[in-house]
Amino acid sequence: MKKILMISAMAASAGYFPHGSLWAAGDLPSKFSGLDSIVNTRHNLTQNTSGISTSVIMGSYRNNYGEICVYCHTPHGANDAIAAPLWNRTFKGNTYTTYDSLGTSTLTSEVHQPGVQSLTCLSCHDGTVATDSVVNMPGSGKYSAAQKTSQNDSFLNTWTNESGPDATVHLSMKEGECLACHSSEAGFLGAGAADFRIANIGTDLTNDHPVGIAFPQNRVGKDFVDPDVKSSKLAFYDSNSDGKASKMEVRYYSTGSVYRVECASCHDPHGVPKNGSSGTLIPMFLRVDNTNSSGLCLTCHDI
Ligand code: HEC
Ligand code: HEC
Ligand code: HEC
Ligand code: HEC
Ligand code: HEC
Known part of the structure; x- marks a missing residue:
């Protein structure tokens, strides 16, 4: 019991929680x-x-x-x-x-x-x-x-x-x-x-x-990273350079005029293996592991 409490207190003080503070x-x-x-x-x-x-x-x-x-x-x-x-x-x-x-x-x-x-x-x-x-x-x-x-x-x-x-x-x-x-x-x-x-x-x-929010193109080079590929349906950071939106790649969804952040920009509901193919999945159905270096947040934000 003591151990569980200690671990959760450490996690709570170490990070930012994107979905509320409970x-x-x-x-x-x-x-x-x-x-x-x-x-x-x-x-x-x-x-x-x-x-x-x-x-x-x-x-x-x-x-x-x-x-x-x-x-x-x-x-x-x-x-x-x-x-x-x-x-x-x-x-x-x-x-x-x-x-x-x-x-x-x-x-x-x-x-x-x-x-x-x-x-x-x-x-x-x-x-x-x-x-x-x-x-x-x-x-x-x-x-x-x-x-x-x-x-x-x-x-x-x-x-x-x-x-x-x-x-x-x-x-x-x-x-x-x-x-x-x-x-x-x-x-x-x-x-x-x-x-x-x-x-x-x-x-x-x-x-x-925020979800349903547009990618701020005018902030590229200031505090946002430009996606590598922009297609009619998606814009994505092509980390494995294969030209396709692979599951470990953060993406924005097109509405025709702008690209927006949605839940599936950050998450893949099927899970994403850490090494790309099998074995341990990245926790929380995330596309990019956010532990240690905040790799997920820093894919989009250049802060
Ligand atoms: C900008 C990226 C991002 C977006 C967009 C996003 N999430 Fe998350 N979500 C995260 C991260 C990072 C975590 C892991 C937080 C943690 O470990 O506590 C998370 C955790 C969760 C959790 C687990 C509970 C928690 O907070 O620990 C649920 C459920 C979840 N997200 C659902 C959603 C849903 C539904 C949406 C859309 C309404 C959404 N997420 C949009 C990044 C995001
Ligand atoms: C908890 C809900 C949920 C379950 C369970 C689920 N999926 Fe999905 N699936 C989704 C969502 C949501 C999307 C759309 C993702 C997006 O918007 O990018 C999706 C998309 C897909 C796609 C389109 C390609 C992709 O990866 O986005 C395929 C193929 C797919 N699912 C197959 C499966 C199969 C096979 C299973 C069972 C083994 C399964 N899914 C179970 C929620 C689910
Ligand atoms: C069919 C219902 C269903 C749908 C659809 C669904 N989820 Fe979940 N999800 C659940 C349940 C049930 C849990 C377990 C509750 C928990 O972990 O707190 C869960 C847990 C999670 C967790 C926490 C995982 C963990 O290991 O604790 C995240 C993150 C999450 N969902 C994100 C999403 C995102 C993002 C989508 C859409 C792409 C989605 N879910 C769609 C039912 C669903
Ligand atoms: C009557 C109490 C009760 C209700 C109602 C209930 N659950 Fe559960 N659930 C449990 C218990 C107890 C466990 C753990 C069982 C065990 O450890 O063997 C569990 C386990 C789970 C797990 C696995 C968690 C994990 O990761 O180990 C999921 C997912 C889940 N429940 C989803 C749901 C969803 C979705 C609903 C609502 C549709 C629901 N439960 C309603 C009692 C309940
Ligand atoms: C898919 C790209 C993407 C990812 C990944 C992402 N963000 Fe964002 N974030 C955005 C966009 C777009 C906005 C809206 C910027 C604006 O319009 O001012 C935003 C806004 C924010 C804001 C500002 C909210 C406000 O009220 O001004 C904060 C704080 C933030 N994000 C934190 C995070 C954190 C922490 C993570 C990692 C858990 C994260 N973001 C991951 C795209 C992303």
């Missing part, structure tokens, strides 16, 4: 190994490679589809209400409180509502949609077009878990739902559920690094 006094390490691919990360919502007894603990609160990609993608019948790759999740079209409403005097670029490459993440991390709210369930022929824009629990209830009890409620990542177990001292230290409060970003983005 820091748990002590948290549990992940049971996932964090090796090789998404299979061994927290984005594997089946939890079936972590040694967690999902059948007993989590079964009643979210459908266990037994597959990993399906919580986000489907090969057929994808959600065409949002221009995200073969997207299988409910897209509610929420309005967000953007970073600029905080009113810092330093910000120069205009901030817009989050783009698609942020809305995909927010479909779980804003806590308004259940993590298992999909349009097309795997291998079952169970499909609901209405699920594209609203969460229908009776449709979700038709799923039979492959092991353990069937889900009777479909929780989202917010207070009183997933966080009912994944937050309180009793919850996370007592029952063994890690603290997920900081991942519950909500719809107020004023304490998060």
Whole structure:
């Protein structure tokens, strides 16, 4: 216990937290190994490679589809209400409180509502949609077009878990739902559920690094680094010089007129191996490791 507290205090004083300042006094390490691919990360919502007894603990609160990609993608019948790759999740079209409403005097670029490459993440991390709210369930022929824009629990209830009890409620990542177990001292230290409060970003983005914000071209050479490649869809820092946007490369997403920062500028939700191909993944689904030399921040900022 003492050791956990000490480590978290050290981490809290060593760094800048891009998503708010809430820091748990002590948290549990992940049971996932964090090796090789998404299979061994927290984005594997089946939890079936972590040694967690999902059948007993989590079964009643979210459908266990037994597959990993399906919580986000489907090969057929994808959600065409949002221009995200073969997207299988409910897209509610929420309005967000953007970073600029905080009113810092330093910000120069205009901030817009989050783009698609942020809305995909927010479909779980804003806590308004259940993590298992999909349009097309795997291998079952169970499909609901209405699920594209609203969460229908009776449709979700038709799923039979492959092991353990069937889900009777479909929780989202917010207070009183997933966080009912994944937050309180009793919850996370007592029952063994890690603290997920900081991942519950909500719809107020004023304490998060701005997204939906344009790359300030006029600050290149002053305090911003110019991306190596600018295409019609992306601008990116081509660290391996192959002319393509590789997963370990930070990018901006084009809106036609400007390039913007979105969640996926800094993060790859599938995980990025440190050595480029296999082995240990960079923590926090980051594209560039930010430990020691702040390599991620300094890819864009030249401060
Ligand atoms: C009834 C309490 C409870 C609820 C509700 C609950 N969980 Fe859990 N969860 C746990 C416990 C306990 C563990 C750790 C189990 C273990 O250590 O074997 C866990 C583990 C996890 C893990 C693995 C963490 C890691 O890295 O080791 C994830 C991811 C997770 N839960 C996601 C969710 C999501 C998403 C929801 C909401 C849909 C949710 N949980 C709802 C109790 C709960
Ligand atoms: C937690 C959600 C999530 C899960 C689970 C997930 N993906 Fe993705 N995937 C995304 C998002 C978000 C994007 C879009 C990234 C962007 O905007 O640049 C994406 C993009 C992709 C792309 C397009 C190329 C790229 O890398 O951006 C492929 C291919 C892909 N996913 C395959 C998979 C496969 C295969 C699995 C299962 C092994 C999987 N994904 C699991 C969220 C997920
Ligand atoms: C299907 C739901 C879902 C989607 C979509 C999703 N996430 Fe997550 N994510 C989770 C859950 C559940 C956790 C576990 C909560 C935690 O770690 O605090 C998590 C954890 C994380 C973590 C912390 C990882 C760790 O090891 O602690 C990061 C970073 C993250 N997500 C980023 C993203 C980004 C960026 C996107 C979009 C590109 C995204 N997520 C899309 C469900 C999702
Ligand atoms: C400018 C880069 C950047 C952008 C943009 C960004 N993140 Fe992060 N994010 C980070 C870094 C760096 C960390 C690791 C912080 C740490 O270790 O505590 C992180 C951590 C996280 C975590 C884990 C919780 C935490 O703070 O430790 C989640 C969840 C997450 N990001 C989700 C998102 C989502 C969703 C978006 C879009 C709304 C987003 N991120 C946009 C850089 C970014
Ligand atoms: C993908 C490129 C990119 C990355 C990576 C990135 N930033 Fe930024 N950051 C921006 C842009 C663009 C702005 C908006 C600048 C403006 O308009 O004034 C910004 C703004 C900021 C601001 C100013 C906010 C304000 O109110 O004036 C701070 C502070 C900041 N970033 C810190 C960080 C930190 C710390 C990291 C690493 C965790 C990071 N950034 C990573 C692109 C990036």
